[in-house]
Amino acid sequence: MTHILIGVIGPGETASEAEMQTAHALGEAIAQAGWGLLTGGRAAGVMAAASQGAQAANGLVVGILPDADVTQAAAVDIAIVTGMGQGRNVINILSSRVVIACGLGPGTLSEMALALKLGKPLIVLQPSGCLLETLSDLSSTPLVPVATIAEAIAATRRYLAE
Structure with missing residues (x-):
């Protein structure tokens, strides 16, 4: 059986407490929907919080690590070591059926x-106006701003149904 993987991206060490709380709840909601969670896998910020939330709801968590060091992994069921540094962002995106951004940092922007x-x-999730405008100008693919986790899950369901 192939799991549907939903990618959650966001800042690592610079994530705010609010972003981490949102990411935890988002990871939990993804697991409750029956999907697997894919993150950057490290013990930092949004990726760690989303992974912890998914595991709290008995979900499957895949972490795509930037280095060849599996000890960086936190709250993941399957750790994939790449040795690719930020180049692993391509794997994160290609392996996700839908990508949900929670917060913003340089790595997050590159993944977006x-x-x-x-x-x-x-x-x-909860984008700033100027970011949304810029992304929309660049996008020929689906881009959906949402204010809540419930809206993010509903939008994910719509994409998966297509």
């Missing part, structure tokens, strides 16, 4: 750009 370039549905 990859999602747009590679034609992956991108859901942006």
Whole structure:
């Protein structure tokens, strides 16, 4: 059986407490929907919080690690070591059926750009106006701004049904 993997992207060490709380609840909601969660896998910020939330709801968590060091992994069931540094962002996006952005950092922005370039549905949770405008101008693929986790899950369901 193939699991549907939903990617959650967001800042690592610079994530705010609010972003981490949102990511935890988002990971939990993804697991409750019966989907697997894919993150950057490290013990930092949004990726760690989303992974912990999914595991709290007995969900499957896949972590795509930037280095060849599996000890960086936190709250993942399957750790994939790449040794690719930020290049692993391509794997994160290509392996996700839908990508949900929770917060913003330089790595997150690069993953958002990859999602747009590679034609992956991108859901942006609580985006700022200028970011949304810029992404929309660049996008020929689905881009959905949402205000709540419930809206993100509903949008994900719509994409998966297509």
